[in-house]
Amino acid sequence: MDFEFTSEQRLLQDSLRRYVDKAYSFEARxxxxxxxKDGSADNWGLFAANGWLMAALPEEYGGLGxxxxxxxxxxxxxxxxxxxxxxxxxxVLAAQTLLATGSEAQKARLVPQLADGTYRIALAYxxxxxxxxxxPVTLQAEPVHDGFRLSGRKSLVxxxxxxxxxxxxxxxxxxxxxxxxxxxxxxxxxxCQTLPLHDGTWAQALHFDGVEVGADALLGxxxxxxxxxxxxxANGIVALCAELVGGMEKTIEVTADYLKVxxxxxxxxxxxxxxxxxMADMAAExxxxxxxxxxxxxxxxxxxxxxxxxxxxxxKMLICRAAKSVCGQGIQLHGGIGMTEEYLVGHYxxxxxxxxxxxxxxxxxxxxxxxxxxxxxxx
Amino acid sequence: MxxxxxxxxxxxxxxxxxxxxxxxxxxxxxxxxCTRSPREQITRWQKLLTERGWGAPYWPxxxxxxxxxxxxxxxxxxxxxxxxxxxxxxxxxxxxxPVLNSFATPEQKAEHLPPVFNGERLWxxxxxxxxxxxxxxxxxxxxxxxxxxxxVNGQKIWTSYAHDADWIxxxxxxxxxxxxxxxxxxxxxxxxxPGITVRPIRSIDDAHHLNETFFDNVRVPVANLIGGEGQxxxxxKFLLNNEHATVADLPELKRYMRELRLIGxxxxxxxxxxxxxxxxxxxxARLDAELQAIEMLVQRVARLEQQHNPASHTLGSILKIRAxxxxxxxxxxxxxxxxxxGAIAYPHPHEADPQQPFPQQALARGISHDMFLRRASxxxxxxxxxxxxxxxxxxxxx
Ligand SMILES: Cc1cc2nc3c(=O)[nH]c(=O)nc-3n(C[C@H](O)[C@H](O)[C@H](O)COP(=O)(O)OP(=O)(O)OC[C@H]3O[C@@H](n4cnc5c(N)ncnc54)[C@H](O)[C@@H]3O)c2cc1C
Numbered sequence: 001m002d003f004e005f006t007s008e009q010r011l012l013q014d015s016l017r018r019y020v021d022k023a024y025s026f027e028a029r030x031x032x033x034x035x036x037k038d039g040s041a042d043n044w045g046l047f048a049a050n051g052w053l054m055a056a057l058p059e060e061y062g063g064l065g066x067x068x069x070x071x072x073x074x075x076x077x078x079x080x081x082x083x084x085x086x087x088x089x090x091x092v093l094a095a096q097t098l099l100a101t102g103s104e105a106q107k108a109r110l111v112p113q114l115a116d117g118t119y120r121i122a123l124a125y126x127x128x129x130x131x132x133x134x135x136p137v138t139l140q141a142e143p144v145h146d147g148f149r150l151s152g153r154k155s156l157v158x159x160x161x162x163x164x165x166x167x168x169x170x171x172x173x174x175x176x177x178x179x180x181x182x183x184x185x186x187x188x189x190x191x192c193q194t195l196p197l198h199d200g201t202w203a204q205a206l207h208f209d210g211v212e213v214g215a216d217a218l219l220g221x222x223x224x225x226x227x228x229x230x231x232x233x234a235n236g237i238v239a240l241c242a243e244l245v246g247g248m249e250k251t252i253e254v255t256a257d258y259l260k261v262x263x264x265x266x267x268x269x270x271x272x273x274x275x276x277x278x279m280a281d282m283a284a285e286x287x288x289x290x291x292x293x294x295x296x297x298x299x300x301x302x303x304x305x306x307x308x309x310x311x312x313x314x315x316k317m318l319i320c321r322a323a324k325s326v327c328g329q330g331i332q333l334h335g336g337i338g339m340t341e342e343y344l345v346g347h348y349x350x351x352x353x354x355x356x357x358x359x360x361x362x363x364x365x366x367x368x369x370x371x372x373x374x375x376x377x378x379x
Numbered sequence: 380m381x382x383x384x385x386x387x388x389x390x391x392x393x394x395x396x397x398x399x400x401x402x403x404x405x406x407x408x409x410x411x412x413c414t415r416s417p418r419e420q421i422t423r424w425q426k427l428l429t430e431r432g433w434g435a436p437y438w439p440x441x442x443x444x445x446x447x448x449x450x451x452x453x454x455x456x457x458x459x460x461x462x463x464x465x466x467x468x469x470x471x472x473x474x475x476x477p478v479l480n481s482f483a484t485p486e487q488k489a490e491h492l493p494p495v496f497n498g499e500r501l502w503x504x505x506x507x508x509x510x511x512x513x514x515x516x517x518x519x520x521x522x523x524x525x526x527x528x529x530x531v532n533g534q535k536i537w538t539s540y541a542h543d544a545d546w547i548x549x550x551x552x553x554x555x556x557x558x559x560x561x562x563x564x565x566x567x568x569x570x571x572x573p574g575i576t577v578r579p580i581r582s583i584d585d586a587h588h589l590n591e592t593f594f595d596n597v598r599v600p601v602a603n604l605i606g607g608e609g610q611x612x613x614x615x616k617f618l619l620n621n622e623h624a625t626v627a628d629l630p631e632l633k634r635y636m637r638e639l640r641l642i643g644x645x646x647x648x649x650x651x652x653x654x655x656x657x658x659x660x661x662x663x664a665r666l667d668a669e670l671q672a673i674e675m676l677v678q679r680v681a682r683l684e685q686q687h688n689p690a691s692h693t694l695g696s697i698l699k700i701r702a703x704x705x706x707x708x709x710x711x712x713x714x715x716x717x718x719x720x721g722a723i724a725y726p727h728p729h730e731a732d733p734q735q736p737f738p739q740q741a742l743a744r745g746i747s748h749d750m751f752l753r754r755a756s757x758x759x760x761x762x763x764x765x766x767x768x769x770x771x772x773x774x775x776x777x
Contacts, residue, residue, distance in 0.1 A: 128738075129647060131718035136649070155738065156719045193735060196724040198747060203722070205738055264514040274764045324711075331583075331754050335512050335762065336537045339582050339589070339755050346583035349754070353714065353747075357722040363715055367658050 001298070009073055015050065016077035024081040026344045032084055038161040038202040039085030048117025053091045058099070061111035068235060068300055072242040072293065079246030082344075082351055084201055086122070089159030090114075092239040093359075094123040097167055097232025101180050101219040110182075121182070122163035123236075124154040124206055125229060132156070132360040133368070134169070134229050137178050139208060141170035147215045148172070148181060150189075150208040158358065160185075160204035161194060167219065168208070175223030182219055187211045199351040227305060234312045237359050238296050241315055244323040244355055245293055248286045251330040251348045255279065258334055275333060282326045289322040310372040313365035320362045323352035391451055395458045398431060409463040411728040411745045414588055414752065415540055416465035418501060424465040425498025434496040437472055442480040443492065449681040453629065460630035461637070470502040470540075471495050473625045474618050475548050478565070482606045482614055491546075491567070503544035505535040505568075505592060506615070513765050515550070516559045516612065520594060522551035522566060524601070529553070529566065531574075531597040537759070541577045541590040544570055550615060553608045563611035567603040574598075584751035586727055619761065623695025624681040626760045627702035629674060631749075635709040636670055638746070639663060642716045645742055659716060666709055673702050693773040696766040703756035703763065710750035717743050 005013065023043075032040060047053050055070040057063025064070075071092055078087055095114050098121065099107065113119030126132045127139065139152030150170060157166065165184050172179045183190065189211040192204040220228060256279060259270030269275055292315045299311035327349035331338035338345045356362050399408070407424055410416060416424070428434050436455055438444025447455065472495070479491055494500030511518040520533025531551055541547065547568050554562035568575070574597035580589040606614050643654035643663065653659050680698050683691030714721035717739070725737055725744040737744075757763040771777040 126719060129649070131648060156722065193737075195737060197722045198724050198751075199722075263510075264512060265517075266514075272764070274767065328707075328754060332757060332763070335758055336507065336589075336755075339758065341581040341583055341585065346751075346754075350583065350751070353750075354722045357714070357717075357719050361715055361718045361721075363658050363662075364718065367656065370658075 003294070005073075009069065012055070012070060013073050013077060016052070016074055017080075019046075019050070020077055020081035020083065024083055029082060029084065030342075033200045038159070039083070041162070043083075043085050044117055044120070044162075047085065047087065047091075048115070052087070053117050054115035056092075057095065057111055057115050061107055062115040063111070068238060068297060071235070071239050072297065075239040075242035076246035076249075079243030079351075080250040082199070082247065082347055086120075086159030086162075086201065088236055088239040088243060090120050090122055090163065093232055093236030094121045094159065094163075094167055096235035097123050097180070097229060098182075098219065100231040101167075101225055101228030103220065106182070106216075106219060119165075120159070120163045121165045121167060122157050122159040123232060124157045124160070124166040124183075125169040125233075126155050126157075127153060128155050131364055132358060133364050134178070134226065134233060137169045137171055139168065139170045141168075141172045141179060141181055143172065143174065144212065147213050147217065150181070150183065150211040150213065152208055154206040154208075156195070156203045156358075157206055158201070158203050160192060160206070161202045166206065168206075169225060169229060172222050175221075177223030178226040178229060179222045180219040180225035180229060181213060181217045183208075183211060183213050183217060187213065197354050199347070199354040201354070230305065230309060233359060234300060234308060237312050237316050238293070238300060240355050240359060241289075241293050241296065241319040244319050244352060245286070245290050247348045247351055248282075248289060248323055248326045251327050251345060252279070252282050252286060254345060255282070255330045255333050262335075269333075278329060278333060282329055285322040285326050289319045292318045306372070310369055313360075313368045313372075316360065316365040317362035317369070320352065320356040324349070324356055327352045385450065388450055388454060392454050392458065395455055398433075399458060399462045399464070402431065403427060403462070403464060407464055410465055411463070411748075414466075414586070414748075415469070415543075417729065418543055420465035421468055421501065422498035425467060425496070428467075429496045429498075435472065435476065436467075438476055438480065442476075443496070449678055449685055452681070453678065456630040457633060460634050468495075468498070468501050469625070470504050470544075470548075471500075473622060474504060475502055477621055478548075478605060478614055478618055481617065482565075482610070486602070487567075487605065500545045501540070501543060503538050503541045503547045503570075503592075505538055505541075505547045505549040507537045508534060509536050513762055515615070516563065518550055518552060518563065520549070520551050521555075522553050522564065522599070524553070525598075527601045528598045529601060529604070531566070531568070531594045531599055533594050535592040535594075536590075537580075538577070538590045538592040539588050541570070541592045542579060542587070546570060547592070548605075550611050553611075557609070560612040561609050563615070564608050565605040565611040565614045566599055567605065568597065568599050572597050572599065582752065583754070584727075584748045585724070586729075586748065586752075588752075620692050620695065621684055622760060623691070623699050624677055624684055626756070627673065627677050627680075627698050628706060628756075629677045629702070632670055632673065632702065632705060632709060635706070635713060635749075636667065639666070639709065639713055639716060642713060642742060646716070646718075646739075653716060662712055662715075666705070666712060669701075669705055670709075673698070673705060677702070693770055696761070696769050696773075699760060700757075700763050700766050700770075703753075706753045706756050707750075710746065710753050713746045714750050717746065721747065723747075 052074050054063040055066045059065040141148040141150050168181050168183050170179050189209045191207045195203050262269050296312050296315040299308045330345040337343050435444035440446035508518050522529035522531045549566045551566050552562050553564040574595040576593040578591040579587050644652050646653040676698050680695050720739045720743050728745040
């Protein structure tokens with residue numbers, strides 16, 4: 001284990017930091033928010049040109065052959081700038097699910113287009129009853145002559161705006177288990193309701209009303225999709241957690257600066273011990289969160305799927321809760337100004353609140369951890 | 380001390396319920412109440428209460444109020460919240476009213492009390508300034524005497540509902556040469572006076588409550604001074620010490636608990652209601668235990684406040700900290716209970732319906748607005764950090 005960045009990793013981090021500081025200022029982001037789309041297509045093209053979309057994709061499919069550590073470096077820097085484009089949702093969650101489940105032919109056809117940013121896919125797995133967890137799935141994919149007919153709903157698909165296709169989790173009656181199918185976004189019978197989220201990003205609720213797809217839409221084997229879905233989700237969660245670590249860093253920096261300049265009672269408010277201790281606690285939460293992210297990376301690299309999922313769930317709840325607390329305190333230490341839409345700390349809090357609820361809420365992941373521990377103790 | 384049930388209180392509750400059921404029209408019920416209701420509703424609601432003889436529910440009889448006991452007031456607020464009536468203008472009922480009753484001249488009362496009862500004069504509070512938040516006494520807005528007027532110059536900030544207010548009660552500096560607290564005066568200003576500009580500030584709940592309020596050579600009759608020149612700080616302490624039980628916002632806390640239970644019964648997980656999930660039930664249990672304790676604490680503090688007992692100040696600060704933290708945790712718990720639906724930015728309850736309803740809109744709309752706005756509860760009315768300082772000082776002379 002080594003906690004130091006290699007020189008390539010440092011370069012990657014620097015290039016993202018420069019990009020976010022220059023091109024993604026709070027003002028630039030606010031303008032994008034006002035434009036009301038899920039980020040900008042130009043930015044996505046730029047991410048592709050800089051190699052960020054392909055960093056962790058295999059070389060044989062046009063990627064750079066990096067690892068999840070590269071993804072984490074990218075996500076963390078994007079998180080510092082509250083970047084709106086759906087990097088986590090499309091370039092990690094959906095892309096890694098495709099890698100984990102697609103056939104060679106499917107990957108050879110699709111992954112190069114993900115890598116160069118010309119094609120965007122989103123993962124449609126969550127339903128009203130699953131609350132962001134992979135199970136249960138009720139959407140039906142009924143076999144018809146040379147393909148499937150899909151009926152059902154997906155509740156909150158991230159990165160769906162601008163996606164050309166969805167990876168959809170479904171039940172195929174004759175094949176117990178979960179199956180994944182790739183469905184073009186413009187198929188007849190598919191309706192998408194676009195929903196704004198608190199952090200300025202967008203999701204879609206999908207309604208499949210007898211949507212027909214060909215047999216080649218099936219990713220991998222019928223009924224065998226769950227483990228790949230879990231792997232994709234684990235990757236997505238790690239990227240989301242990395243974003244929050246970046247968000248916490250930025251919140252703490254901005255707050256520390258403010259405590260030095262804001263004067264009350266004739267002194268900088270940073271001279272009040274109550275606030276010094278709060279800042280120390282926020283720093284401690286951040287470092288614990290960072291270490292929890294490292295634990296997740298360790299598990300992703302080394303553990304079997306069950307242990308991996310338990311660790312990733314633990315990180316999800318610990319890091320999301322830390323982020324809500326740190327960013328909430330960021331508002332508190334700013335006083336009234338922290339409550340305003342024109343100031344940045346409130347937006348970090350909003351992102352933390354949203355992240356806490358996506359890909360399974362902290363509460364759901366806590367329950368999953370508890371269940372895994374109980375199973376272990378019983379055995 | 381005894382905990383005998385009070386039969387007359389239950390009779391009172393029935394009376395309030397009867398009024399709400401029979402005399403309040405449907406379009407004044409079922410409202411979201413975290414923020415101040417729209418003007419037209421406040422006015423209608425105020426008139427209805429006045430007709431019923433309840434126009435000033437929180438004031439003593441000698442000032443035209445109902446003279447209700449603390450438990451009666453809590454019952455009234457609770458029932459109104461449950462029915463979802465509009466809010467009253469809290470600034471005048473809870474803050475300015477007691478000040479007028481204690482410090483105003485007969486002429487000032489004759490000018491300002493009748494409009495309270497017809498609901499046609501809404502107020503806002505002009506205390507905070509860009510440089511004077513927690514350190515309120517350092518405020519710089521100046522009022523200089525010119526004949527029988529003051530000329531006011533300066534800037535206030537975070538003036539809630541200034542854009543929809545007819546009058547403002549203002550802290551101004553009338554004397555630069557004395558200790559900063561001693562130079563402050565309490566002035567009532569008609570918002571239509573030339574020279575006042577109100578600029579909106581949007582808050583993170585994506586709504587407009589807050590404003591900057593600018594005063595540029597605003598001429599205010601000297602007759603609008605409350606108490607004497609330099610009395611402003613004492614009046615402010617009187618006002619702020621009276622508001623702890625109010626800031627706790629018990630009726631809202633109880634509403635949050637009702638809503639949390641509703642979410643738990645409505646959403647389904649694994650073919651069962653959410654409340655069957657141990658994680659949800661345990662969280663509910665912890666919040667419920669705290670709510671019960673806060674409810675008792677509110678009554679203790681409110682009674683001490685009614686008796687003008689100085690012990691209410693420290694206990695009030697304790698209540699303020701813990702109740703506002705509970706507001707935050709309960710609204711967060713609601714959002715968490717909604718799981719991924721909690722991430723959706725539903726339209727504000729006062730906004731028009733979206734063309735196609737959002738999923739779970741009936742259950743979830745308004746919750747996030749409350750949750751984001753509740754981040755301010757630990758900031759306004761004296762921040763939690765400042766309150767903790769007061770507690771340590773008052774209780775332990777630290
Ligand atoms: C939603 C909302 C509505 C409001 N409505 C009104 C209104 O209608 N009218 C009005 O006049 N004002 C209103 N306010 C203003 C409110 O009273 C102030 O925000 C509050 O007094 C804090 O002042 P500040 O914002 O300048 O923060 P600051 O005083 O600058 O505080 C910043 C941070 O420093 C901390 N701090 C300050 N002093 C100390 C100390 N001595 N020890 C330890 N920590 C300290 C604070 O706790 C806080 O964490 C409102 C505010 C909000 C957010």
